[in-house]
Amino acid sequence: MLEFMDYVQAAFHAQSRWNVDNSYASLTTTAYNLLDFQIPQGLQLHVSSLSSPNFATSYTLGSRGVVDGSLSFLYSSLGLTVPSQSSDVRLGSLVRGYRHIKELQKPDELYLNEIWHAGRRVDRKDALLYGRLYLPTSTLEAMYLRRISPTRLLRLNCVSDDELPNGGSILALLRNDYAKYSTEYLYSTDSALLGIRGLYNFGYDPRNPEQQPSTRPPAHPWDHQNGRLSAGAEVYFSPMNKSGGVSCGLRFATLPIHSGFPYTMTLTVNPLMGNLSGTYSVKAGRDLSLSSRFDFNVYSYESDVVVGMELWQRKRQSPDTVWAHKLIRPDWQKPDEDVNGVLKARMDNNGKVGLLWECRAKELLVSLGAAFDMKKRDKMLGSVGLEVSYST
Amino acid sequence: MAFNFNWSPLIADTDRVREMLTSSLNKSPKPPIIVDDILVNELNLGSTPPELEILEIGDLAEDRFRGIFKMSYTGDAYLTLKTRVQANPLNTYLSTKPAFARPEPVAASSGLTIPLQITLSDIRLSGFVILVFSKTKGITLVFRNDPLESLKVSSTFDSIPFVRDYLQRTIENQLRILFMEDLPAIIHRLSLRMFNPEYQTAEAQEPRIDDTEQRARVPVDPFASPSQQAADGFPLSGNDDFNLNTPNDMYASFSQKNMLRLAALNESQRTLSLFTPSIRDAVYRAWASAADRDLATGTSTPVHRPTTLSRIQSTLGSQSGWSSAASQTSDASSHPTRPTLASLQSNPSVYSLSTNASRPRGQRKKKHRVVNLRKNKDGERDVGSDMASLSSGYTESASRSASGSAGPSISVTEPSSPPISRGREGEISTPPRSPRKKVGFQQDNTVGGDREATIRGRPPLTPHTRHNWQDEDTEKTPRASMILPDKPADEQPRPQRQELPRMHTLPSRPTLQPHPQARPSSSVRQEKGHVSRSSSEVSLRNLAPAAFNSDPGSSGGILEQAWMMKMANEIAKRVADEKTRQNVWSPEGEGEAPPAYVS
Known part of the structure; x- marks a missing residue:
């Protein structure tokens, strides 16, 4: 489950019309959500509030052996109008599951953002400031987000901690999204790591006015005309310790126009380390998503298989309106109704099993997870966690 | 005073050192590049011993020692480590970074783990060693300076010069830390385990399966467990023996x-x-x-044990001659394989160990032994398994050294327990093997009778006082009277064995029990155990201090074992001589009354 601050941050992205999916970093988001979901550890309590559209606070109290906590504050220059009460927040936007790829949108023209007042331009670039202080470790996190232009986003992540070399580190990330392709440049002060990431989308180019996205209905359920193929790569290099890393990847994901079951396939390759990783995720039904990942290393012959699933529990329709729902035409696009809870499960070939149940209980959002290790007969239950969130 | 520095037994017991090294290497948080446990695959201390030069001896007593040595080592020891390393630098880089400011690459950080084998050889050491030994606190060994001079690191990545250099550099640094910090801790723990029974119990709880099989087959060297059996000179023959500590404790601590x-x-x-x-x-x-x-x-002889004490005195009188003879022979025989300090070029003055120095310590020794046995009271079985595990890696050298000189003892001990041993296994009757078994140090935790044989093997050491023979007879009587010669002794219920000797022996030894009313009903064996122990204990124990004090390197216990082994051989020879002279024991004694009753 997303923390409240991440939820607000996602709202900022959405409201400032930034497509987070059009990036090489989010190439495997679907598989990540279904296979690598975070299992809470220990007991955690979150109390959050979006007190004004521009200001949010969150307090966390946790107990993993020792009691710790954090205070976080967020300021956004862009007024965020999202439901913030935990009873109102859509569970679907808090729990990340199968990720539907949207059709590419043409980036906004520059002049659309201009606001003129009395002959002066008064519009300001959207920015977001976020700070979080962990106690008792006194670790400080800070983030600065800025929409420099409709196609550009700057992100600065800073961590200050005694235990880190040089007392902390800063990560600067500049993202460009031109819809057809996107690039990212990053720099980390820690050992001066430089990185470049790029993603290219084959097919439809929204910037070209003559070209239109394919609208014809698919000829058959396996018609790949209604999907999008993307290819990307990333390169990292650290001049200080003269090490680096390379990977490239492919993704094919169906678009909403696709009439069959949505699915996403990715293949990532690390040519230096000989690592191949393939994922296949499918939304098998309205409430069920399945995903699998196969890792193989051509040098060490090490392999790994992970399978995961996600099951949504819908709210039962009230008996009063059942008759009305029956009269709705089948192809009618109903507004996505909310769900009660989500069950996520994963298992890998090493016998490690993770279970996560996230639901809304009254006014609270509850997330209960456990990790098992089937190989260890004596100590099968690895960790159990319970997270309770309340927000206004 | 002579320092007998025995290298070969040090080589043998590497299993335990390997385990401790493994646990020590995995204890501290490893760098993220190492993704698996570090396994000490092979450890060979080589055949060349380090050269030791005594610079200073600050404190010297029977149970404590403090000295400074100059050590130089140019031997052929080697060590092989196995682990798996993460070959992707980005992976290890990212694992140390805070999650919030992590670049989060998609696949560039995917791991590639490579098995790595590192062999450390050509170790050159030179440095000053401060060695502090205390019987209760174990051995503390500290390097005054950084002892590592050079070392050759060969690994799986020798073909890549960058990696090779890096490994060489890193491992040298790690080894320096190991020598300065970890090694003293390891040695300290090892010595504690050897001298202090509290630390031995944990290992005794887990006898390995293959060990039990091996134990049934192979006669194990007795000196692998000096503190349990040989050093204390106390044959572990029954659980009830431990009760005797109470009176002993009294007059040992309150003189x-x-x-x-x-x-x-x-x-x-x-x-x-x-x-x-x-x-x-x-x-x-x-x-x-x-x-x-x-x-x-x-x-001040304790009044309530006049006979015991007098026998100690007489034993001491004869022991002094023996022990010196034993030390000489051990020196002579160990020249080819065990360089003593005298054989090195450090030119020390060789002091001959005087038994006078250790004789007055009889009282104190008993005190240590008392502590020792009480800890093991809960189970003799545990003690046995511990001894076996101690000597598991040791059998090779032990059998070599034992078979060399133990021949004469066959005739002595064979008659002492013929029914049991023959009924149990056939191999015992073969002469070349039996000495090790019959001398009394045979380790077999399943057969109680064997331990009893250890008692019987000993008495000829002491002058043949009347009490001594009686003691032996108490041990023999139950079996003779039960007429269960073919049955393994451990199958007999223990209470029965304890009752019988009591019936037979009580009348014959009234002087040995000054406070019979204070004893539990099964105290006869305690009494007997004490007597036999006091006789043999003195004989062996008197020599132990020499081994302790001369302990120059890592573990006094091992040295002590070597000493004991030599002593045992010598004793066995003595016993053989005496036997041939007197011919007291003859193998006919299955149904016959033991000598004590005849006389």
């Missing part, structure tokens, strides 16, 4: 003389007597220890 003095001091305050005992004796520790020494020479 008669001190009690008298305290009483005098006390009374001097009550009465108007003009006699005031000098306070000095009571106050200064140095004086007290001097008094202790005086006491042990015989001024």
Whole structure:
């Protein structure tokens, strides 16, 4: 489950019309959500509030052996109008599951953002400031987000901690999204790591006015005309310790126009380390998503298989309106109704099993997870966690 | 005083050192590049011993030693480590970074783990070693300077010069830390485990399966467990033996003389007597220890055990000759394989160990032994398994050394337990093997009778006083009277075995039980156990200090084992001689009454 601050941050992205999916970093988001979901550890309590559209606070109290906590504050220059009460927040936007790829949108023209007042331009670039202080470790996190232009986003992540070399580190990330392709440049002060990431989308180019996205209905359920193929790569290099890393990847994901079951396939390759990783995720039904990942290393012959699933529990329709729902035409696009809870499960070939149940209980959002290790007969239950969130 | 520095037994017991090294290497948080446990695959201490030069001996006593050595090593020891490393630098880089400011690459950080084998060889050491030994606190060994001179690191990545250099550099640094910090801790723990029974119990709880199989087959060297059996000279024959510690403890810790003095001091305050005992004796520790020494020479024999004490004295008298002979022979025979300090070029003056130095310590020894046995009271079985595990990696050298000189002892001990041994396994009857078994150090935890054989193998060491023979007979009587010759001794229920000797022996030894009313009903075996122990204990124990004090390197226990082994061989020879002279025991004794009853 997303923390409240991440939820607000996602709202900022959405409201400032930034497509987070059009990036090489989010190439495997679907598989990540279904296979690598975070299992809470220990007991955690979150109390959050979006007190004004521009200001949010969150307090966390946790107990993993020792009691710790954090205070976080967020300021956004862009007024965020999202439901913030935990009873109102859509569970679907808090729990990340199968990720539907949207059709590419043409980036906004520059002049659309201009606001003129009395002959002066008064519009300001959207920015977001976020700070979080962990106690008792006194670790400080800070983030600065800025929409420099409709196609550009700057992100600065800073961590200050005694235990880190040089007392902390800063990560600067500049993202460009031109819809057809996107690039990212990053720099980390820690050992001066430089990185470049790029993603290219084959097919439809929204910037070209003559070209239109394919609208014809698919000829058959396996018609790949209604999907999008993307290819990307990333390169990292650290001049200080003269090490680096390379990977490239492919993704094919169906678009909403696709009439069959949505699915996403990715293949990532690390040519230096000989690592191949393939994922296949499918939304098998309205409430069920399945995903699998196969890792193989051509040098060490090490392999790994992970399978995961996600099951949504819908709210039962009230008996009063059942008759009305029956009269709705089948192809009618109903507004996505909310769900009660989500069950996520994963298992890998090493016998490690993770279970996560996230639901809304009254006014609270509850997330209960456990990790098992089937190989260890004596100590099968690895960790159990319970997270309770309340927000206004 | 002579320092006998024995290298070959040090080589043998590498299993345990390997385990401790493995656990020590995996204890501290490893760098993220190492993704698996570090496994010590192979450890060979080589055949060349380090050269030791005594620079200073600060403190020297039977149970403590402090000295400074100059050590240089150019031997052929090698060590092989196995682990798996993460070959992707980005992966290890990212794992140390805070999650919030992590670049989060998609696949560039995917891992590639490579098995890595590192061999450390050509180790050159030179440095000053400070060695502090205390019987209760174990061995503390500290390097005064960084001892590592050079070292050759060969690994799986030798073909890549960058990696090779890096490994060489890193491992040298790690080894320096190991020598300066970890090795003292390891040695300390090892020595504690050897000398202090509290630390032995944990290992005794887990006898390995293959060990039990091996134990049934292979006669294990007795000296692998010096503190349990050989060093204490106390044959572990029954659980009830441990009860005897209580009276022993009494007169070991409260010496008669001190009690008298305290009483005098006390009374001097009550009465108007003009006699005031000098306070000095009571106050200064140095004086007290001097008094202790005086006491042990015989001024205060505990009144309730006159026979035991007198026998100790007589034993000592004959032992002094033996022990010196034994030390000489051990020196002579160990020249090719065990370089003593004298054989090195450090040119030390060779002191011959005088038994006078250790004789007065008889009282103190008993105190240590008392502590020892009480800890093991809960199970003799545990002790046995521990001994086996101690000597598991040791059998090769042990059998070599034992078979060399143990031949004469066949005739001595064979008759002592013929029914049991033959009924149990056939191999015992083969002469070349039996000595090791029959001398009494055979380790077999399943057969109680074997331990009893250890008792019987010993008495010829001592002058043949009447009590001594009686002791032996108490042991023999139950079996003779039960007429279960073919049955393994451990199948007999213990209470039965304890009842029988009591019936038979009580009348024959009234002097040995000054306080019969204070003893439990099964105290006969304790009594007997004590007597036989006191005789053999003195004989072996007197020599132990030499091994302890001369301990120059890592573990006094191992040295002690070597000493004991030599001693045992010598004793076995003695016993053989005596036997041929007197022919007291003959193998006919299955149904016959033992000598004590005949006489």
